[in-house]
Amino acid sequence: MGDPRLGSRLKEARTAAGLTQQGLADKASVSRKTINTVENGVFVPSTLLALELARALDTTVEALFFLRD
Amino acid sequence: MNKDEKAAVMRVQSSRRRYWWGGVAMLVIGAAALAGGAGFALMHGAEGDQATTAGVAAGFGFGLMLMGAMMAWCGRPGQPIDVAESRDGARREKLQRGRTQQLVLYPLVLLLFMAQAHLAMQRVLGGDHNLGAYVQILLPVLYGWLIPVLVMGWDWNAQKNRRLMEDELTQVLRARSMILAFVVLMGGVTVALGLGLWRADYGVLALPYVLALGGASAGLRFAWLDREAGRDG
Numbered sequence: 001m002g003d004p005r006l007g008s009r010l011k012e013a014r015t016a017a018g019l020t021q022q023g024l025a026d027k028a029s030v031s032r033k034t035i036n037t038v039e040n041g042v043f044v045p046s047t048l049l050a051l052e053l054a055r056a057l058d059t060t061v062e063a064l065f066f067l068r069d
Numbered sequence: 070m071n072k073d074e075k076a077a078v079m080r081v082q083s084s085r086r087r088y089w090w091g092g093v094a095m096l097v098i099g100a101a102a103l104a105g106g107a108g109f110a111l112m113h114g115a116e117g118d119q120a121t122t123a124g125v126a127a128g129f130g131f132g133l134m135l136m137g138a139m140m141a142w143c144g145r146p147g148q149p150i151d152v153a154e155s156r157d158g159a160r161r162e163k164l165q166r167g168r169t170q171q172l173v174l175y176p177l178v179l180l181l182f183m184a185q186a187h188l189a190m191q192r193v194l195g196g197d198h199n200l201g202a203y204v205q206i207l208l209p210v211l212y213g214w215l216i217p218v219l220v221m222g223w224d225w226n227a228q229k230n231r232r233l234m235e236d237e238l239t240q241v242l243r244a245r246s247m248i249l250a251f252v253v254l255m256g257g258v259t260v261a262l263g264l265g266l267w268r269a270d271y272g273v274l275a276l277p278y279v280l281a282l283g284g285a286s287a288g289l290r291f292a293w294l295d296r297e298a299g300r301d302g
Contacts, residue, residue, distance in 0.1 A: 001241055026158035031165055033298040034238040042298070049237050 001043045007066045011039045013057050027056035073156065081150050088144025095137030102130025161233040165295070168219060168227070168234065172292045175216050176285035182209040183281050190277065194270045210277055213284030220246050220287045242294045250287035257282055 014024050014035075021039070025032045030049065037043035038053070045053065047061075054061045106127030109115060115123050182205075189205035218224055220243055227234050257279030265272020 001245075022158055022162075025161075026156070029157070029232075030236045031161055031238060032158075033165075033295070034236055036301065037238060037298045040301075043238055043241060046237055 001037070002041045003044050004041075005068055006041065006044055007068045008039065008041060008064065009066070010035075010053065010064050013059055013064055014039075017057050019057075024053070024056055028052045077156050078150050085144040085146070085148070088140050089146060090144075092137045092139070092141025092144060095133050096141060097137075099130045099133030099135075099137055103127050103134060104130070106130060157233065160230075164226070164230050164234050165239070169292045169295045171219060172216065172288035175212060175219070176288050179209055179212040179216070179281050179285055182212060183278065185209075186277055187274075190274050194273065206277060209281045213277075213280040213282075216284040216288035217247070217250060220250075220291050238298060242291055242298070245294060246287045246291040249290045250283050253286040254279065254283035 014021070017024075019027070021035045022032045025035045028035075028049070029052070034043070034045075034049075038045050038049075045065075050061045050065060054064055057064070103126075106123045106125070106129075110120055110123035110127070113119070186206045186209045189202040192199065192202045193206065219227070222228070222231070222235060222239070222243070257275070261272050261275035261279050263272075264275050
């Protein structure tokens with residue numbers, strides 16, 4: 001499910017926004033487990049979900065995810 | 070109370086109203102069937118088929134009354150409403166947890182039915198073409214089908230709550246579970262074919278096991294992956 005090329009700053013952005021995993025999950029209309037797996041790099045979100053997460057955190061997709069060299 | 074919370078409270082109130090009035094209706098119909106069946110049997114001194122029919126009506130009525138009473142109790146007016154538990158997030162967690170519990174429970178039930186079906190298979194293959202034996206064989210096969218139906222989200226509950234029970238992670242878990250089930254089915258049918266070529270009755274005997282194993286592997290794999298997804302780190 002995961003891909004080592006994908007880097008994520010989701011956890012940092014979420015905690016900076018003062019949200020719990022459940023809080024972000026509610027805002028993005030997904031399960032807490034989805035947030036957990038994305039944060040742990042177990043699951044690569046689709047473009048749609050990445051955009052939803054960025055919107056829920058009031059940031060951009062590029063600020064949340066990046067390609068590792 | 071914000072808009073979402075108001076909507077959640079209204080949803081709970083509407084659901085409770087349905088439970089309350091549905092339960093009351095079942096209670097009344099059940100009481101009528103119980104009174105009718107028992108009254109007919111006692112007043113007319115029914116015997117034979119008539120007594121059986123009256124007994125079935127009374128039993129059905131009693132069962133309906135019990136179910137109705139439970140439904141009415143669950144939806145009784147005046148209960149406090151927990152707004153936090155009624156929100157979408159909490160409902161999503163609850164529904165998805167319920168699905169995972171079912172996917173663990175059904176393979177266990179399947180195992181019990183399989184033990185029963187094995188004896189029935191031996192009877193049928195031994196020439197005893199009894200209807201009861203066929204039903205016993207069908208039970209694990211039906212459960213073998215039921216589990217993939219739940220995994221795929223084709224059941225009534227998943228269809229009704231699609232918005233809450235379907236997300237990207239669910240789709241990924243589903244795909245991985247069904248891949249395993251497909252491999253188990255292919256392997257199982259290959260073994261059954263080999264057994265069938267050696268001894269035809271062994272091949273037939275193996276088929277319900279293959280179907281049950283295929284279904285169970287999909288359910289257990291989904292439950293396992295779902296559990297892993299909830300773990301931190």
